[in-house]
Amino acid sequence: MIDLDIDMRQYDCPFIDTTDDVDIAFSAVQWQLDTDDESLETRLIAKGGSVGALDAGLRELREHPNMTECYILSKRDAVAQIGTTIEETNAMRTIDRNGGYITGPFQIEDGRERWHVGFDDDQDEDHALADLERHNEFTVEDRDQLGPTALFDLLENSESAIGLLEGCRSLTETERTTFEAACKNGYYETPRETTLEELAAQFDVSKTAVSMNLRRGERKVLKAALSALESLEDAKTC
Structure with a gap:
């Protein structure tokens, strides 16, 4: 298809x-x-x-x-x-x-x-x-x-995909834009290509505010991702 x-x-x-x-x-x-x-x-x-x-x-x-x-x-x-x-x-x-x-x-x-x-x-x-x-x-x-195998996999795991999508949708606008800026500017690279101070300057907020927005966003996305992984593991054992 x-x-x-x-x-x-x-x-x-x-x-x-x-x-x-x-x-x-x-x-x-x-x-x-x-x-x-x-x-x-x-x-x-x-x-x-x-x-x-x-x-x-x-x-x-x-x-x-x-x-x-x-x-x-x-x-x-x-x-x-x-x-x-x-x-x-x-x-x-x-x-x-x-x-x-x-x-x-x-x-x-x-x-x-x-x-x-x-x-x-x-x-x-x-x-x-x-x-x-x-x-x-x-x-x-x-x-x-997509071939038949990929389509079957997509349909079989649609609930996991929906859960991950809902986790992303639960981000506030501030959390999403901060998360996106951190990713695009290399905050999660090793070594880091940007710092909390630079991100704070970009959004004109404090370093603490940026850190809190990132942590809240990370928690929501990771929680959704872990839930999706658990669903995938359950599907394998069935």
């Missing part, structure tokens, strides 16, 4: 048009493409930059000419879970007619959409990408080719 991570700009997508005009982002939770009806039914999380931005974004989404149905399932502050049905876009039609399929959730923000698309062989992939170029703007950000 060939798995592509595509940064997409469609010119007939209601979600992309809405995020172009309003400070709102969408993340797919569930989706169902009906090729006979030429429509896509989705459940999404909509997150606005504010309550007003969320309301404005949903209003614009409902008024889009390619939107068939848009309703709110739940709403709290600037976040809502919504259900939608849209007309099949050119890109969706192109992927489907060239043997492609969606392999993961898609995210839409700032007029761009992140797609995860799979193909069974190189020829289908080449034809689909060539057709996409005619009516869409896109960049292939990543490409993986």
Whole structure:
């Protein structure tokens, strides 16, 4: 299986048009493409930059000419879970007619959409990408080719992967940016290529604050990693 991570700009997508005009982002939770009806039914999380931005974004989404149905399932502050049905876009039609399929959730923000698309062989992939170029703007950000063994391993250990992902998501913005800066600047290299003092100067905080942010981030990531390793070991003994 060939798995592509595509940064997409469609010119007939209601979600992309809405995020172009309003400070709102969408993340797919569930989706169902009906090729006979030429429509896509989705459940999404909509997150606005504010309550007003969320309301404005949903209003614009409902008024889009390619939107068939848009309703709110739940709403709290600037976040809502919504259900939608849209007309099949050119890109969706192109992927489907060239043997492609969606392999993961898609995210839409700032007029761009992140797609995860799979193909069974190189020829289908080449034809689909060539057709996409005619009516869409896109960049292939990543490409993986997975054999049956790798796919089985991925599916078998999906719970471990989800646990590790949740551990990373539990990082606060400060913990994440501090952790990233430390890694990129060689703090964890031997010998170290940066110091706590240099990191503190980069964030304009004290050396103690940087150390505490790193330790909190390390604890969260290591706890998730150890839990994932335990799950892998349990799977081996079954």
